[in-house]
Amino acid sequence: MRIAENLKNLRLTLPEEITLVAVSKTKPIEDIEEAYASGQRIFGENKVQELVTKWETLPKDIEWHMIGHLQRNKVKYIAPFVSLIHGVDSFRLLREINKQGAKNNRKINCLLQLHIAEESTKFGLSAQELEEIIDAQIKEPLPFVTLTGLMGMATFTQDEDQIRREFQSLKYIYENTKQKLPSVQNLSMGMSGDYPLAIEEGSTMIRVGSKIFGERNY
Numbered sequence: 220m221r222i223a224e225n226l227k228n229l230r231l232t233l234p235e236e237i238t239l240v241a242v243s244k245t246k247p248i249e250d251i252e253e254a255y256a257s258g259q260r261i262f263g264e265n266k267v268q269e270l271v272t273k274w275e276t277l278p279k280d281i282e283w284h285m286i287g288h289l290q291r292n293k294v295k296y297i298a299p300f301v302s303l304i305h306g307v308d309s310f311r312l313l314r315e316i317n318k319q320g321a322k323n324n325r326k327i328n329c330l331l332q333l334h335i336a337e338e339s340t341k342f343g344l345s346a347q348e349l350e351e352i353i354d355a356q357i358k359e360p361l362p363f364v365t366l367t368g369l370m371g372m373a374t375f376t377q378d379e380d381q382i383r384r385e386f387q388s389l390k391y392i393y394e395n396t397k398q399k400l401p402s403v404q405n406l407s408m409g410m411s412g413d414y415p416l417a418i419e420e421g422s423t424m425i426r427v428g429s430k431i432f433g434e435r436n437y
């Protein structure tokens with residue numbers, strides 16, 4: 220009951236137009252079933268094997284989002300069913316997703332991940348690399364991918380001003396990208412610790428795990 224309660228309370232605080240991705244990584248099937256029973260249909264995972272197992276086990280009307288770092292050699296396992304890949308951080312990865320999309324005869328929705336945080340450990344494209352991919356996609360679109368938006372993660376810090384600045388810079392790049400490529404319509408930013416700030420700064424999609432499912436034990 221705790222998960223259903225958490226979800227209900229969270230939804231009450233969210234503007235209607237915000238898409239909520241319930242991040243269920245490391246959590247058991249029963250937890251996802253509880254969230255599903257309370258109406259949640261979009262779930263996010265960051266490991267390919269776990270994502271595949273959960274997709275096989277759970278109801279087929281769930282939209283599965285891949286939110287973690289994705290290796291090229293693993294795209295083939297999720298290509299048949301994944302509904303959105305959040306962390307595309309290279310043109311090579313995007314081309315592999317296109318190739319696997321072709322094999323499965325489906326267009327795969329992707330978000331390009333921007334590096335906005337101070338930490339060098341967080342994955343993502345620079346603004347320059349992003350521009351190159353967008354320009355290429357305008358000139359000669361890969362037929363089996365749709366670039367539906369951008370994703371980013373702020374620095375893990377207590378400094379709200381810094382988080383806000385990072386979200387603002389992502390939002391600015393998002394608006395520019397949207398002008399150039401109209402399929403770009405989603406900005407995935409905000410997690411349990413910073414989603415209220417992210418929404419204030421223009422997020423359209425938040426990825427929330429621990430606030431729904433409780434802390435994770437790795």
Ligand SMILES: *Cc1c(COP(=O)(O)O)cnc(C)c1O
Pocket residue numbers: 242244265286287410411412426427428429430
């Ligand atoms: C785990 C994860 C989240 C959710 O984190 P919480 O702090 O538990 O809400 C969001 N985005 C990505 C990319 C993640 O890996």
